[in-house]
Amino acid sequence: MAIKSQGTTVHISNEDADATAYGSATFAKVGEVDNVGEPSGEAADIDVTHLESEAKEYLIGLPDNGNIAISGNFVPDDTGQLELRDAKDVQERRWLKITWSSGDVWYIKALVKKYAASAAVDGKTPFSSSFRTSGAWGYA
Template sequence: MPDGMLGYGATVRIGRGATPAFTELELIGDLTLPDEQVDEVEVTHMKSPGRRRQFIAGLIDSGEITIPMNYIPDSPTDVLLRSIKASGEEVILEITLAGAEDPESFSAFLKGYGRSAPIGDKMTAEATFRLSAQIVSGG
């Protein structure tokens, strides 16, 4: 196994419908995977050992992921993302890193879809998904 790997080759797919039909997002850029955070719940009481606050792990917040991409107006990716944003539907967001055997999948909704058209540079877009739950595939 190598001591390091490039991220080149990662894919992001969107699944829609009861029996999801998946569509790969085109021309994606650098990905920063979600940083899931665990809430802390204080359980301190009058006889907490050593007069110390006590905590337990709470619920996990899956957070958000922003997917940068080259923007092509009216491309299949653009049409898909505008449609998902307009509908407010929950989709399956599937991220597969280069070299990974299995994708990471989340139920999510499209929180924002920003597009940019600068005069002297490429057009870009960012799709921000709010993640609700991690989907673990059964084996």
């Protein structure tokens, strides 16, 4: 059965994920997120074709969990958005945690590659952030 997107939350750890286990980390909720993108990565193909092959043969390589992006309403004093900015500036891996409306949790180490806000006439002020994931997804 499908679940609704409404109620999904994103959190970022306050600590360096390389120095703090996921279960010991403290998190800041990123406020007013309106979009969580799909991770872009995929595993590489390893060509194992040989001269006796009847067609191309492959193994699958290590998973590359790629990049993921979020966006929302820019809130200058939001603790989570400030943590995104700080993590980008110090270039530390942080724990990124997505809690779906079903209660399922996905988490992974990630580098914050981008945190930016923009403005336009007759528009809201949005933010966008992108992450480079590092390692495997965890599920709780």
